[in-house]
Amino acid sequence: MRSAMTWMQRTALAATIAAFGVSGAVAADTKPKGEPIKVGILHSLSGTMAISETTLKDAMLMLIDEQNKKGGLLGRPLEPVVVDPASNWPLFAEKARELISQDKVAAVFGCWTSVSRKSVLPVFKELDSILFYPVQYEGEESERNVFYTGAAPNQQAIPAVDYLMNEGVKRWVLEGTDYVYPRTTNKILEAYLKSKGVAAEDIKVNYTPFGFSDWQTEVSAIKDFGSAGKKTAVVSTVNGDANVPFYKELANQGVSAEDIPVVAFSVGEEELAGIDTSPLVGHLAAWNYFESIDTPQNDDFIAKWHKFIGNDKRVTNDPMEAHYIGFNMWVKAVEKAGTTDPDKVIDAMIGVSVPNLTGGYSTMMPNHHITKPVFIGEIQDDGQFQVVWQTPGLVPGDAWSDYLPESKPLISDWRKPMSCGNFNTATGKCGGAGAEKAAAN
Amino acid sequence: MMRLVRQFLVFLLIALILPIGAYAQSSDPAALIQSFGGKQSFDDTEAVVKKLAAAGDPQVARALNALSKGDLVYRKSDNQVFIASGRGTVDLFDPLTGTKVGEAASRDFSKVRVKNSIRRAVTDALGSLTLRSPDPNTRMAAAGTLFSTATPEAMKTLDAAIAAETVPAIKTKLEEARAAAVLKSDEPAAAKVEAVKTLAGKGDRETLAMIRGVAATSKDAQLKQAATTAAVSIENTIATWTILQNVWYGLSLGSVLLLAAIGLAITFGVMGVINMAHGEMVMLGAYTTFVVQELIRTHAPGLFEVSLAIALPLAFLVSGAVGLVMERCLIRFLYGRPLETLLATFGVSLILQQAVRTIFGPSNREVGNPDFMSGAFDIGLMSVTWNRLWIIVFALVVFVALLALLNKTALGLQMRAVTQNRKMAAAMGIRTPWVDAMTFALGSGIAGIAGVALSQIDNVSPNLGQGYIIDSFMVVVFGGVGNLWGTLVGAMSLGVVNKFLEPYAGAVLGKIVVLVLIILFIQKRPRGLFAQKGRFVDA
Numbered sequence: 001m002r003s004a005m006t007w008m009q010r011t012a013l014a015a016t017i018a019a020f021g022v023s024g025a026v027a028a029d030t031k032p033k034g035e036p037i038k039v040g041i042l043h044s045l046s047g048t049m050a051i052s053e054t055t056l057k058d059a060m061l062m063l064i065d066e067q068n069k070k071g072g073l074l075g076r077p078l079e080p081v082v083v084d085p086a087s088n089w090p091l092f093a094e095k096a097r098e099l100i101s102q103d104k105v106a107a108v109f110g111c112w113t114s115v116s117r118k119s120v121l122p123v124f125k126e127l128d129s130i131l132f133y134p135v136q137y138e139g140e141e142s143e144r145n146v147f148y149t150g151a152a153p154n155q156q157a158i159p160a161v162d163y164l165m166n167e168g169v170k171r172w173v174l175e176g177t178d179y180v181y182p183r184t185t186n187k188i189l190e191a192y193l194k195s196k197g198v199a200a201e202d203i204k205v206n207y208t209p210f211g212f213s214d215w216q217t218e219v220s221a222i223k224d225f226g227s228a229g230k231k232t233a234v235v236s237t238v239n240g241d242a243n244v245p246f247y248k249e250l251a252n253q254g255v256s257a258e259d260i261p262v263v264a265f266s267v268g269e270e271e272l273a274g275i276d277t278s279p280l281v282g283h284l285a286a287w288n289y290f291e292s293i294d295t296p297q298n299d300d301f302i303a304k305w306h307k308f309i310g311n312d313k314r315v316t317n318d319p320m321e322a323h324y325i326g327f328n329m330w331v332k333a334v335e336k337a338g339t340t341d342p343d344k345v346i347d348a349m350i351g352v353s354v355p356n357l358t359g360g361y362s363t364m365m366p367n368h369h370i371t372k373p374v375f376i377g378e379i380q381d382d383g384q385f386q387v388v389w390q391t392p393g394l395v396p397g398d399a400w401s402d403y404l405p406e407s408k409p410l411i412s413d414w415r416k417p418m419s420c421g422n423f424n425t426a427t428g429k430c431g432g433a434g435a436e437k438a439a440a441n
Numbered sequence: 442m443m444r445l446v447r448q449f450l451v452f453l454l455i456a457l458i459l460p461i462g463a464y465a466q467s468s469d470p471a472a473l474i475q476s477f478g479g480k481q482s483f484d485d486t487e488a489v490v491k492k493l494a495a496a497g498d499p500q501v502a503r504a505l506n507a508l509s510k511g512d513l514v515y516r517k518s519d520n521q522v523f524i525a526s527g528r529g530t531v532d533l534f535d536p537l538t539g540t541k542v543g544e545a546a547s548r549d550f551s552k553v554r555v556k557n558s559i560r561r562a563v564t565d566a567l568g569s570l571t572l573r574s575p576d577p578n579t580r581m582a583a584a585g586t587l588f589s590t591a592t593p594e595a596m597k598t599l600d601a602a603i604a605a606e607t608v609p610a611i612k613t614k615l616e617e618a619r620a621a622a623v624l625k626s627d628e629p630a631a632a633k634v635e636a637v638k639t640l641a642g643k644g645d646r647e648t649l650a651m652i653r654g655v656a657a658t659s660k661d662a663q664l665k666q667a668a669t670t671a672a673v674s675i676e677n678t679i680a681t682w683t684i685l686q687n688v689w690y691g692l693s694l695g696s697v698l699l700l701a702a703i704g705l706a707i708t709f710g711v712m713g714v715i716n717m718a719h720g721e722m723v724m725l726g727a728y729t730t731f732v733v734q735e736l737i738r739t740h741a742p743g744l745f746e747v748s749l750a751i752a753l754p755l756a757f758l759v760s761g762a763v764g765l766v767m768e769r770c771l772i773r774f775l776y777g778r779p780l781e782t783l784l785a786t787f788g789v790s791l792i793l794q795q796a797v798r799t800i801f802g803p804s805n806r807e808v809g810n811p812d813f814m815s816g817a818f819d820i821g822l823m824s825v826t827w828n829r830l831w832i833i834v835f836a837l838v839v840f841v842a843l844l845a846l847l848n849k850t851a852l853g854l855q856m857r858a859v860t861q862n863r864k865m866a867a868a869m870g871i872r873t874p875w876v877d878a879m880t881f882a883l884g885s886g887i888a889g890i891a892g893v894a895l896s897q898i899d900n901v902s903p904n905l906g907q908g909y910i911i912d913s914f915m916v917v918v919f920g921g922v923g924n925l926w927g928t929l930v931g932a933m934s935l936g937v938v939n940k941f942l943e944p945y946a947g948a949v950l951g952k953i954v955v956l957v958l959i960i961l962f963i964q965k966r967p968r969g970l971f972a973q974k975g976r977f978v979d980a
Contacts, residue, residue, distance in 0.1 A: 050803040208948040216690040227646035252826040388556040
């Protein structure tokens with residue numbers, strides 16, 4: 001029964017892909033020949049970020065493997081080149097240079113933290129290559145050589161806050177780790193909340209260091225802030241490792257999701273794998289993908305992932321879906337351009353549309369961000385999420401937030417003749433003063 | 442077929458017991474509960490909860506509780522609603538009476554989906570429904586819920602409940618809930634003044650917000666006066682409790698620092714080895730706990746509550762053995778060469794991290810909290826979490842045990858002799874290399890024990906140790922190298938100072954301020970709080 005289902009789903013998926021023009025996808029038994037096309041994978045396999053990034057490396061290896069089984073790309077096999085930047089930001093730039101100049105990769109899939117992305121940017125510009133960045137980030141950036149397949153703030157943070165407002169939340173704690181992504185996101189959220197009429201005294205912003213583990217004071221401050229008689233929620237941009245002690249402290253001090261729900265932007269299935277989630281039931285996360293979403297594409301993806309990694313307990317998460325989308329877009333663009341030449345592929349990327357895992361299609365837009373659905377999920381006692389709300393349609397990623405005064409007039413369009421990532425509509429110039437100020441932040 | 446008949450009989454029985462006339466057809470609880478069945482929107486489910494609450498039959502509490510916990514299911518074939526427990530093959534219970542009605546495979550059933558607002562509606566509904574429950578804990582919870590949700594209309598119910606209540610603590614809670622309802626109503630000012638007085642005794646932040654609201658909006662001078670006075674008195678109570686709470690948090694952070702640093706106080710403090718792999722010993726202890734719990738889960742689930750007690754000696758042995766190997770194979774060649782020791786142990790720390798990453802994978806591992814370490818209890822306005830309390834106790838026990846070992850045993854005597862004057866000790870017939878190895882193994886083993894405790898509050902990941910290494914050195918240097926008491930006082934005072942700074946300066950700045958203070962302190966007293974005196978300290 002189970003295998004029959006999967007077979008049917010596979011057929012359906014293959015038919016869908018074929019129908020949308022990925023030629024070669026169904027030519028399953030012709031083994032690709034010729035000079036391999038190299039694909040760079042730039043994810044930390046050691047150090048602090050290994051916890052999140054190792055999974056993405058495995059996901060990429062799986063995707064490349066699948067593509068080779070389908071006949072490779074342009075009739076040539078794909079060859080992954082894996083390097084380990086060891087959670088060391090300058091090393092990211094060195095390894096990126098190595099991938100592009102020595103290994104001559106056609107495109108690179110990689111980075112997690114914003115600081116690693118910023119560190120490799122100059123390299124990709126100088127050597128004119130392509131980076132696919134799969135993680136939700138703070139926005140305020142649009143580069144010709146980078147394709148952002150993770151969520152921009154308007155594809156994650158803003159819809160989450162809208163949902164909570166709808167649920168009657170009046171008081172807000174913005175809790176984050178002290179670095180660029182939470183700070184920028186919170187700045188956008190603060191401006192957004194104020195534009196919706198939330199008073200300044202009903203917003204509390206707090207930052208903690210990386211890897212923070214003693215949350216007693218913060219959690220009791222949240223409890224105090226929440227006992228003012230108005231419905232309170234916590235918007236958490238707390239990063240990776242600090243989350244487990246944060247949630248444990250919330251549970252121990254008896255902060256339940258009924259009283260003060262916590263909506264997180266960096267907590268997914270992978271992060272919950274390290275905690276007993278029964279006290280956390282009802283806390284929220286906003287993503288563009290959840291493992292629990294029931295579509296044939298997703299079932300197929302999860303089955304393939306379990307088979308590839310050899311462990312039925314390994315979960316899938318949002319950045320993995322982002323790589324899935326990004327990789328398929330790149331494949332499609334290369335086929336459209338008929339070459340792996342970065343300049344031609346960059347131009348061919350815009351407008352490419354591929355199925356995502358949640359039953360829809362994601363399209364690459366002129367600002368190098370993609371369209372995505374937004375889901376709000378509640379944590380369940382099995383470590384998965386139950387979707388409680390989703391945007392009615394796809395949300396296009398907005399590189400420059402409309403809620404920050406310095407980035408409001410900026411737009412990004414990499415199509416000719418504009419070809420500009422930060423066109424200032426107020427001054428009519430590419431890269432106005434506003435852009436520099438926004439970038440400096 | 443049989444099941445249907447049985448259900449029908451059960452239903453008939455209930456119908457007979459209950460005064461049938463009291464329930465109109467639309468608010469029949471059994472029928473209402475059945476309307477949870479089938480695919481429906483969250484709003485539909487919430488509407489049913491509200492109807493059940495309005496029906497006012499305490500019997501529905503069981504179904505509501507199950508709904509909130511996610512145990513309420515419906516059969517996919519006929520939308521019949523049950524309470525289910527277990528996985529795979531589930532036991533089915535009647536949602537109204539709770540009698541077992543059968544077993545079935547879980548895939549034939551769907552959960553009635555709930556979200557936060559529904560759980561909240563359930564809690565509110567249960568608040569008024571369970572006010573007369575025979576179980577005092579349930580009544581207590583109900584009174585607590587009513588405090589924040591009570592409407593003026595609930596006053597009558599509350600009055601009846603107060604009159605019937607026999608437990609004084611619950612009676613107080615009910616009176617407070619009634620007072621809160623009075624403040625929201627349009628009762629005369631005198632009654633409200635009474636209510637404010639009742640609430641002033643409760644004195645937490647929620648009450649403060651309520652009374653402040655009265656003080657700000659009231660037109661009656663006397664009421665305004667009473668509310669203002671009450672608000673000031675509550676503020677004072679809160680301020681006192683805040684200080685106590687900060688001290689408690691500080692001690693708790695201090696005990697974590699103490700646990701992390703106490704092994705280092707031996708290897709670095711007593712032996713003078715700059716052991717950068719100290720954090721990894723802590724990590725190995727935490728992973729030992731994980732392995733022990735995994736084995737218990739698969740082989741003897743009944744032992745889970747004592748998993749930590751089993752893990753303690755094992756963690757000591759694992760980390761101690763690794764420490765012993767490190768000392769014999771590496772560190773003994775480097776005595777007296779601190780720079781090389783630093784680099785070599787740093788290398789070892791990287792090797793250990795990557796080894797653990799290769800074996801256990803890079804992601805966090807789940808280490809469960811036994812029941813006695815979960816949850817919290819309240820002392821006044823302060824909530825004390827059990828895991829923190831146990832960790833403080835545990836840290837002190839480890840400290841006392843180590844102190845006794847150093848001062849009361851032959852090994853301790855030899856250790857002190859060797860560190861104070863190696864040549865003289867050797868001349869007295871002590872095998873100094875053996876003592877070195879044992880001391881290092883002891884320090885590492887203690888770090889492993891600390892790892893068991895830290896696995897309860899932190900991530901169990903390959904990076905666990907890195908977070909503690911700097912803090913550990915800070916504590917040992919601040920407390921005075923080579924002095925266990927210094928480590929204790931150093932850890933506790935750093936913890937308390939940190940927690941007093943945090944609410945004002947924030948966690949990031951607080952940590953920076955603490956570091957700056959330590960630098961200044963070390964400038965004045967380079968040997969730390971409790972400097973060791975004597976001729977051979979530097980030898």
